Amino acid sequence: MATMQSGSQGTKAARTGAAIFDLDRTLLAGASGPIISDALRQVGLLSSSTSGIESVAFGIFNLIGETWPSMLISRQGARAARGWPVELVQEAAEIATSRLLQSVLPFALQEIEEHRAVGRKLVMATTTPADLIGPLAEALGFDDVVATRYATSSGHYDGTIDGEFVWGKGKARSVKLWAQDNRVDLDQSYAYSDSYYDVPLLSIVGNPRAVNPDPRMYAQATLRRWPIMHFDVPPGVPKFAGIEPQRLLLLLAQPQLFPWVRFGIEGVENLPSEGPAILVGNHRSYFDPLAISFLLARLGRPARFLGKKEVFDAPLVGDVVTALGGIRVDRGTGSDAPLRAAEDALAAGEMVALMPQGTIPRGPAFFNPELQGRWGAVRLAHATGAPIIPVGLWGTEQVWPRSSRFPDVTQVIRPPRVQITVGPAVELETGDADADTKLVMSAISALLPEESRSQRPPSQDDLARTYPGGVVPEDVEWASEHETDRRPGTD
Template identity: 55%
Template sequence: FRLFNTIGETLPSMALARQAVALAKGKSQEAVQAAASIAAERLLEMIQPLAAALFDEHRAAGRPVVMATTTPHDMVKPLADLLGLDDVIATKYRVNEDGTYHGTLDGPFVWSAGKLAAVRAWADAHGIDLAASYAYSDSVYDTPLLAAVGFPFVVNPDPRMAMMAAARRWPTIDLSEGGGSGMTRIPVVNLEIQRLALSFTHPLFFPYAKFDIDGVENIPATGPAIIVGNHRSYFDPMAMAVTIARTDRTVRFLGKKEVFDAPIVGQIAAAMGGIRVDRGTGSDEPLKAAAEALERGDMVAVMPQGTIPRGKAFFDPKLKGRWGAARLAAMTGAPVIPIGLWGTEKVWPRSARLPNVLNIVDPPTVTIRVGAAVPLKHQSPDADTKRIMKALMDLLPPESRVKHEPTEEELAAALPRGYKGDVDAEPRRRPGTD
């Protein structure tokens, strides 16, 4: 129950709920209703304190208040009656003539898309316009329902629904005693959303990778910091997040605009405080946004290389970086903390669209080393960038400093899928000075 309360509904738990109708076969409907009436008294005491005022507000506006729930109708109807609700849309069990349950459903399983279908059927039967209606939920599986009404609200959400609320820009209400006035808030750069996301970056969530992490104590416990890492894989930000999650800090990543343009993922990235970088424009806006975050005491993460080196450039022992991190450090005085990453390309090669999540028998090891703050002079962005890249190189294993002639297979893995460019020109392609 503690796991359910923390994570919320899951597909396995709802699959079990779907099978409950078979377990009810032969049970007395009257006995279930009687037990539900007793339980309703206890459940009434557990209703969120500010819910009553919300019900009253809708009643005063002439709106019917209806409960839509996956819970079987016979179990939840007594609670709905005690709350004075106008109707209940719930999963119904078929009943035999003798008053026992048949073991099958009498109608749809009212969950997720099925709940939306049941609500739509009820609304059509009662002449209710969903576009003018309100819906409240704490579960991510009610996303179809909330997306169908004109006024969706998220209430004391489970972790995934909190992320969805941020992505969809749905207002969130806290109806608990500590919820203040119950006023809605729309998350923009929400530290709680960031902490929530980081809570899902425990190594156990990545069975297809092993993590060897050291030096986390070098990440400042408080105050601004610029976290820099070398770039070998699309998995690098996740490896950095796994590392930062070992502290009590949150971090704002600078990310290329393509991430922010992606449906849902981009909205979540923005909600978590990600800073969009439109590469090639020369705009200072991302640096200004990052500087503002640092002035507030936040941490900002930057990949100075700007992109994953392609082809032969990937195997160059000497790392080359852009000036952004150095300029940001000069602007703010924030310390630059280097994180050396090695092995992430084995988890998610440049040539692959997705990480190899099936490799759980012998997953590759990702080595992560956090170094002390890089001593900078703040006089030349080029010189300071070289100091930053040198600090990153020093954190990598000895094999990284040996010049390596890649095999054809290794070279192909270091190129984007469908690459049609000039491999020999890649070492000259990046970095620039912006």
Template identity: 55%
Template sequence: MNGAAFFDLDRTLLPGASGPVVSDALRTVGLMGDRKIPGESFVFEFFDRIGETLPSMALARTGVRFSAGWDADLVAEAGRLAAAQLVDRLQPFALHLIDEHRAAGRKVVMATTSPSTVCEPLAELLGFDGCIATKYGVTDGALDGTIDGRYVWGIGKLGAVKDWALAHDVDLEQSFAYSDSFFDQPLLGGVGHPVAVNPDPRLRAVARLRGWPITHLDVPPGVPKIAGLEPQDLLLSLSRPEFIRYAKLDISGVEHLPAEGGAIVAANHRSYFDFVAIATALAQAGRPARPLAKKELFDSPLVGPLVAAFGAIPVDRGTGSDAPLEQAAEALAAGEVVVILPQGTIPRGRQFFEPELVGKRGVAQLARMSGAPVVPIGIWGSEHVWPRSARVPAVWNLIDPPKVQVKIGPRVELERTKKSTLPDVARVMTAISAQLPPVGRKRTKPTAEELARTYPPGMTPNQPEADGTGTGGKNKTAKRQDSAPKKPAPKKATPKKSSASKQSKPKKSKKNQDKAAIKKPGKKTGKKSGKKSAKKAPKAKAGS
């Protein structure tokens, strides 16, 4: 038996109540008057903010009686009209979650208190495998003001889910359930994998106590929300140039940023301060940024949780994995702004001062995967706020802070069709360069001090490059100042011959020894030497 994924509708798959859309559809087909019911808007708004309450659910159940006499066909038509509108209002990251369950081989089912006349056409549009919803009684082609079967709420929802699981051979222990409501505790506790989605205050407390995961489908996975706000919302309110007193931010071209929908922001990389500059620029358009950042930042016990909370996307450099691009494409599909620095890292040494920007293929590949527009940003002067050689930004520069230019350009026209991504990468880098001031597009001769500022703390060029004798800031030309010199490799000791090896060496016969003694010349030449040899020879022979 396989598991399934059961999704609540209001405030789970949808950001709020489906009621306003359903009411408008009923008015469209002529089942409700043109005027809204007094207090209707307040009830729906209260539900969106607080969630289900006992009074609101009692009112909903009483509303079943109010529908008595409605033509069943018109009700079904209103349900189809409402479903056609609701399908476009799903939470941004809901479809990705649904696709993950499908890929894992699980059935996807909607389980909601809403009437089946809305749930069934919506489930069909979304490609769900089933719909568990409240059914209204019908007599002689008209609603009779009763409920046919279970009222799918609270313990009744768990019962309806159990009935469906039994009929479709689904194991609830292997199943997932997603809901926002405190009153869905029976369902959440009845499956093996409960998840609280955008939970109301009481369900949040229960989820904390019981160790249930808490998620929000309107933000990237892992981004927390409190009272409906995520960390990016706080960042947007604080990201104002006048609040950053240690840098003079000159931001222009904000009109080129799309007001809504997914977009790729591509910028050059000169400093760790670049992310602050970009986020501040995007905040002027009210757009939060989801940057691609190196995985090492996520591994840090202090910085990691903060980076993840802001919805950054980890990049494990050097692996060649497309996982970060796939995650970025999902964020773009959800209408997010993704920030990518095509250079990959801050250039070192002489390369930092080269006017030609060199980018990697990721930006073009992401543009092809997502179809999102690419907006270039040119940054200049950020290295004076936080050079690569410093561990922290120069926040003490309050009297005469350095100027940082952030210029946003029009979207880049890409081909997106050729097999090679190199032409599109070149177009993006050219567009970024076009946003830099004239001095940023000229080759300059850096001083030794300027070169040193392009290296991480404790690392300097092996040879000063200001006189042109360096090799352009490549990694191999740099060395750690605090690193000890390499010790010479120890010489390999010559192994001593063992006594056994000596014994195993074949001995010369006595006859051969005698011949060697006779033939072996002395160290000195002459008769004296010859006499000594002659004397020794008989002696050696006598010993035989």
């Protein structure tokens, strides 16, 4: 493609920034090698007898990243390719591209689009030979490739490298030269890599980013205060030993660790094991998010919870919620930012969880059999096409009512039962946010026990449990009307 060729065209143009991405363990979760090797075998350039050795080598690479010995072997690639027809290698590259595209991490694609939107040049900087990786860069819409180039003679590789071996300091030098030729200001540029050996590359740009860093890169990034990112989880979510915090916490969501509550869980088969989904439940208690976590533990996949800003602003707790991938909602502003963040998560194949009621209903509204919700979940579904999965929660208020600052952990003799029921995806019919929200709330209501659908006058004690601190307002009727007026809502 024309844009893939470096050169000095446009030297009179204003200097601009670039976004420079490493490939293996950065844009991709692991090595590109297995996919490329399979393609080379398909065109007859590699023997199947080497596949076992390669599997071990690539497995080590995926686990710990680049090592000096592995790169010494990689440097010999030009010699191993001596005599190969260039056309066959390019054919193999085309074969590999579709599989490589499927391996690009979801939040890497979003990062690429953000740079494209502000006009930065997109560059792939990789040790992988240019002929093998060019089609992938083109498919991703990159402007150029800085990669190792094998020298050719009469349409065949001659066993030598043309220019730099693009690795370590050689990669940094190659990117510097490319930037000079293309009038790119490296101080305005971004660079992304996982490898300690790319510290020289990240050191020459104004905005270095360590992505899925190997142990030594992690240490360097920490010492230099470089941002650390992971393209397989939302922005702001850290990982420890390759595992995100929410997955670790899901391991602790086991009934035996909570003897003061009994769980009944039904309908787990209605939860998709992969792909985007919007999980919606009724809101009765501060215990509801934990109940949902027990459900997710059964499924074995995390979800991104939308939560009110007060939780995110709380010392320590806010940092934990952010680390778990939570999406902050500032209810007073009416901002669409939370929905955009949720849309990004869904586009990346994540599951998003929210309570359409917004907050736990207070006073008589808590006992209203007709659930009223805000439009956020439906707007997300309309915008993304993700299915809405309803969840009915019952009994959580017996564990942690709104009137209490902490859950009641003393009920170990006769623990209350919390019922969690998952229904099939809601079929949205009208395209109208209000009408479809009513469908969603009806679907949730249908998952609750029969007693939830009967109107009964609450006692004073019942009312007290629905208010913070257990304080019932003097004018309950006025408070009830105010509560009804603010539900449902368009936000």
